[in-house]
């Protein structure tokens with residue numbers, strides 16, 4: 001293992017690109033379990049891990065993910081809260097770390113069905129953590145959210161901003177964050193919590209992207225209008241307390257999110273203690289501005305209509321991600337909203353094509 005690790009230059013991104021990962025090498029690479037690895041962000045992470053010399057092992061119940069997004073990575077189908085299932089995976093692959101992307105993540109749905117969010121996001125995660133500890137796996141990277149902040153009293157939002165979620169989704173994620181602090185103190189489980197702002201974009205090569213059913217997120221919905229799959233985009237509220245009256249969000253490219261996970265993985269490997277980072281560009285874009293940018297990128301008119309505000313939607317969420325930049329050495333590569341939309345547009349055209357010629 002030592003010799004293999006030395007021959008696998010996973011700490012040097014320049015060399016990583018040149019690395020040819022044969023099946024034999026892949027089997028000896030250090031394993032990372034990716035819970036939810038067939039979902040939007042998880043599938044990009046699996047790809048990046050493989051390209052960086054790790055061996056991603058996906059666990060996923062395929063409730064919202066897509067098996068084909070796993071590509072040729074190892075996929076074990078089951079529940080993260082099923083202790084026997086997870087135990088078997090941990091025993092077989094002896095992962096160094098677990099990355100946890102598997103969650104219910106729709107703010108609106110969480111308001112309607114809080115029990116689903118508490119069970120899927122908290123109860124299942126506690127089972128996963130307990131199973132990890134029973135098998136000596138003590139490194140964990142957790143996908144959290146800007147929703148833990150609720151209505152911000154300060155923008156951009158730093159990590160030590162008060163956490164007062166205004167919806168069950170945010171409550172359930174914050175509850176896991178508290179559990180992670182307690183598990184760290186009591187059991188030595190070291191974790192890095194990454195609070196995402198608005199994940200967006202798609203793989204720059206057009207082969208991976210966002211595919212939720214039903215889709216509720218702003219950028220893919222706008223692009224479905226551009227491609228002709230929907231008649232118009234609904235703007236949820238035009239009287240918010242923002243300069244143009246529409247909600248402001250910090251859109252962060254999915255590849256930049258994954259790059260931060262890779263840095264977090266290395267930091268845990270180097271012995272880092274439990275901590276939390278915001279992941280955002282620090283740039284706010286209103287719904288109006290995103291629609292305008294999409295019109296420029298796609299060249300389509302994208303008709304818009306006004307709908308009432310959506311329950312549980314804060315008017316402004318923008319990250320202060322200085323900690324992640326300073327401590328992880330994170331530097332987002334695709335901060336420009338038009339680039340984010342262009343990559344998502346490439347993916348939407350591919351989906352649209354596939355729908356027309358199945």
Ligand SMILES: O=c1ccn([C@@H]2O[C@H](COP(=O)(O)OP(=O)(O)O[C@H]3O[C@H](CO)[C@H](O)[C@H](O)[C@H]3O)[C@@H](O)[C@H]2O)c(=O)[nH]1
Nearest residue numbers: 105145146147216217218219221234235236247287310313
């Ligand atoms: O058809 C739409 C869809 C969205 N919006 C608006 O566009 C912005 C972005 O909405 P998204 O649904 O794309 O994203 P959210 O900000 O609601 O959700 C994101 O942030 C949340 C925390 O606030 C959770 O982390 C969630 O998983 C993540 O996708 C919001 O102001 C929303 O009101 C519209 O105007 N019209």
